[in-house]
Amino acid sequence: MPGFDALYERLRPECERLIAQYEQPRSALLPIVHLFQQHEGYTSREAMRATAEMLRLTPAVVESTVSFYTLFFRKPVGRYVLQVCRGLSCTINGAEEIMAYFREKLGIGHLQTTADGLFSYEEVECLAACDRPTCMQVNLEFFYDLTPAAIDEMIEAMRGGAFPVAPMAQTRAPESTWAIAQDDQVATGRKSPGATGVARPNNAGGLGDASGVIMLDRFVNKEIAFSERSNERLVRDSRAVYDVLEDGEQHAGH
Amino acid sequence: MPVTKVLTAGIGEVDLRDFTVYRDRGGYKQWERAVRELQPAQVLELADRSGLRGRGGAGFPTGKKWSFLPNDNKPRYLVCNCDEAEPGTFKDHMLLEQTPHLVLEGILLGAYGIASHHAFIYIRGEFKRGFEIFSKALDEARAAGLLGKNIFGTGYDLEVTVHRGAGAYICGEETGLLNSLEGKRGEPRLKPPFPAIAGLYGMPTVVNNVETLAYLVPILEKGAEWFAAVGTERSKGYKIISISGHVRKPGNYEVALGTTVRELIEIAGGLREGRTLKAVQPGGGSSACIFDEHLDWPYDYESMAKAGSMLGSGAFVVFDDTTDFVKCAFNLVRFFAHESCGQCTPCREGGHWLETVLHRFVEGRGLRSDLEMIRRVSSTITGLNLCALGDSIEPFLKSVINRFPEQFEARIDARSLQQNGSPAMAASAR
Numbered sequence: 001m002p003g004f005d006a007l008y009e010r011l012r013p014e015c016e017r018l019i020a021q022y023e024q025p026r027s028a029l030l031p032i033v034h035l036f037q038q039h040e041g042y043t044s045r046e047a048m049r050a051t052a053e054m055l056r057l058t059p060a061v062v063e064s065t066v067s068f069y070t071l072f073f074r075k076p077v078g079r080y081v082l083q084v085c086r087g088l089s090c091t092i093n094g095a096e097e098i099m100a101y102f103r104e105k106l107g108i109g110h111l112q113t114t115a116d117g118l119f120s121y122e123e124v125e126c127l128a129a130c131d132r133p134t135c136m137q138v139n140l141e142f143f144y145d146l147t148p149a150a151i152d153e154m155i156e157a158m159r160g161g162a163f164p165v166a167p168m169a170q171t172r173a174p175e176s177t178w179a180i181a182q183d184d185q186v187a188t189g190r191k192s193p194g195a196t197g198v199a200r201p202n203n204a205g206g207l208g209d210a211s212g213v214i215m216l217d218r219f220v221n222k223e224i225a226f227s228e229r230s231n232e233r234l235v236r237d238s239r240a241v242y243d244v245l246e247d248g249e250q251h252a253g254h
Numbered sequence: 255m256p257v258t259k260v261l262t263a264g265i266g267e268v269d270l271r272d273f274t275v276y277r278d279r280g281g282y283k284q285w286e287r288a289v290r291e292l293q294p295a296q297v298l299e300l301a302d303r304s305g306l307r308g309r310g311g312a313g314f315p316t317g318k319k320w321s322f323l324p325n326d327n328k329p330r331y332l333v334c335n336c337d338e339a340e341p342g343t344f345k346d347h348m349l350l351e352q353t354p355h356l357v358l359e360g361i362l363l364g365a366y367g368i369a370s371h372h373a374f375i376y377i378r379g380e381f382k383r384g385f386e387i388f389s390k391a392l393d394e395a396r397a398a399g400l401l402g403k404n405i406f407g408t409g410y411d412l413e414v415t416v417h418r419g420a421g422a423y424i425c426g427e428e429t430g431l432l433n434s435l436e437g438k439r440g441e442p443r444l445k446p447p448f449p450a451i452a453g454l455y456g457m458p459t460v461v462n463n464v465e466t467l468a469y470l471v472p473i474l475e476k477g478a479e480w481f482a483a484v485g486t487e488r489s490k491g492y493k494i495i496s497i498s499g500h501v502r503k504p505g506n507y508e509v510a511l512g513t514t515v516r517e518l519i520e521i522a523g524g525l526r527e528g529r530t531l532k533a534v535q536p537g538g539g540s541s542a543c544i545f546d547e548h549l550d551w552p553y554d555y556e557s558m559a560k561a562g563s564m565l566g567s568g569a570f571v572v573f574d575d576t577t578d579f580v581k582c583a584f585n586l587v588r589f590f591a592h593e594s595c596g597q598c599t600p601c602r603e604g605g606h607w608l609e610t611v612l613h614r615f616v617e618g619r620g621l622r623s624d625l626e627m628i629r630r631v632s633s634t635i636t637g638l639n640l641c642a643l644g645d646s647i648e649p650f651l652k653s654v655i656n657r658f659p660e661q662f663e664a665r666i667d668a669r670s671l672q673q674n675g676s677p678a679m680a681a682s683a684r
């Protein structure tokens with residue numbers, strides 16, 4: 001993607017600066033992804049691949065991390081991301097009516113984007129502004145004490161391009177939702193599909209044996225220290241397997 | 255008992271975001287004094303003697319937490335936890351946006367107290383504005399020589415890094431936060447080892463709440479005795495209470511610990527006209543409700559624990575007689591189910607199923623056998639998880655089911671009552 005390459009070149013110095021803030025480069029993962037998302041309007045596959053390259057991680061590790069956080073959108077979103085608080089203090093002070101008003105006004109529901117690509121709507125957990133219910137964020141700027149009249153005014157200003165908050169960058173047209181398969185299941189309450197949600201449940205990745213052997217080898221050679229976390233070990237070991245497999249592929253190709 | 259403005263002094267009156275305004279009011283004086291005149295151990299001793307306890311939720315004595323750091327030459331880190339997301343809590347949000355220099359001075363003092371040369375502040379992803387405000391404050395302080403290399407010519411180096419999260423309640427849990435700060439999924443770690451032994455990058459680390467660290471500034475200024483002079487026997491000093499819900503003037507109010515529950519409601523303007531109190535959730539979404547009979551109890555760590563709840567982060571949510579506690583229970587269970595990181599089966603699956611069952615009640619389709627199942631499942635989840643998130647599901651739920659069973663019973667589908675409470679039969683009857 002040529003457009004992305006130019007952006008990558010442009011943001012690279014800033015990424016380097018972010019990396020230099022930390023004792024370990026991987027700590028810059030969230031800041032770098034924030035930076036790309038700020039420019040692209042969402043976190044593209046190219047951005048995750050570039051992040052992986054700079055941090056010497058696999059793209060899969062970057063995506064697994066990115067997918068943990070609700071503020072990283074892995075698909076394009078609308079120009080205005082409207083996130084209305086559904087926390088307890090707002091709820092007992094009228095948030096349900098406000099949310100119903102938004103849904104009706106925009107004609108979309110939770111985690112959806114309008115067809116014109118202007119609005120994305122999400123009902124989010126407590127935003128820490130409980131003294132002024134109902135509160136919301138528009139592209140992460142706070143708005144408080146919502147009323148239907150205030151919402152009308154707000155939406156009108158956004159449609160007319162006169163809203164005080166800058167619209168999100170939009171490098172690609174959004175679809176009807178930015179949630180992706182697994183998140184969809186979370187959104188609809190099907191959080192744990194278990195093996196039934198997997199096409200071939202027994203085909204769980206196929207790296208099991210190799211990673212086990214590598215781990216055993218490291219353990220015998222005392223390369224695995226007691227203080228190491230099992231998840232770090234897992235990431236490193238899966239990378240080692242990845243490297244081995246990649247080498248193998250290269251050999252096979254030649 | 256009145257509101258006493260300590261950390262909140264000047265907020266809403268002057269622009270404390272302005273570096274000059276903050277300095278003119280005596281800002282950074284304690285930092286300068288600490289670096290020039292005090293040894294780190296003396297700062298730790300002050301924190302310890304003041305009786306300051308963690309203001310983020312757990313209430314652990316701050317000085318004691320610091321003293322767990324091993325005496326070795328490893329790098330050590332101070333991390334300020336500004337991932338405020340406990341339902342009902344909005345004090346750190348205010349401190350960060352309204353008085354960023356005080357937050358920073360607290361971090362500097364905390365870092366010095368544990369002799370750290372690199373401190374971090376982890377700011378909730380949603381606080382984008384707060385992140386910008388704090389970053390600017392940090393740049394100003396750096397330009398004024400308040401941090402960096404060889405501070406005030408004493409040879410002491412300290413760098414502060416601002417790190418913004420990206421939306422995940424669990425990153426407020428200290429080991430989840432550390433994983434997130436390391437660029438990983440914010441999944442809590444198995445403890446031990448505790449962060450004091452192996453925290454950020456496997457090094458000794460202290461994680462303290464924003465409010466906890468900010469209190470170091472007045473403690474250094476006015477002395478440990480000043481802070482310890484107010485409060486109760488084991489809950490010393492002041493605390494910012496985030497009061498919300500059915501009160502006339504919701505907001506952040508700074509009071510001495512031990513102020514009664516009734517006084518707190520009055521401070522926030524009292525209930526609306528003609529309403530009566532049903533319950534108070536005194537310590538955030540994770541805490542059980544307290545009721546009428548606790549109105550004259552002092553609001554401190556011990557009393558709230560004795561009342562079967564906790565003081566937590568100081569999120570004080572008031573419910574009057576218009577409250578639908580079935581909806582409230584569903585709301586909080588959905589919150590925890592949504593925010594579960596998914597590592598531990600009891601929390602991941604239990605939270606999800608409780609949410610599903612409670613949703614039935616919200617829609618008036620509860621089964622008679624459900625109430626017993628809710629009790630069983632929520633108590634089964636508790637205590638079987640890596641962190642406290644799963645354990646946070648039960649307290650509120652249990653307290654409102656026990657106190658307002660009629661609200662739940664009213665939502666049971668009449669047909670399930672005729673089916674001897676067998677869920678399977680009731681389901682097939684539909």
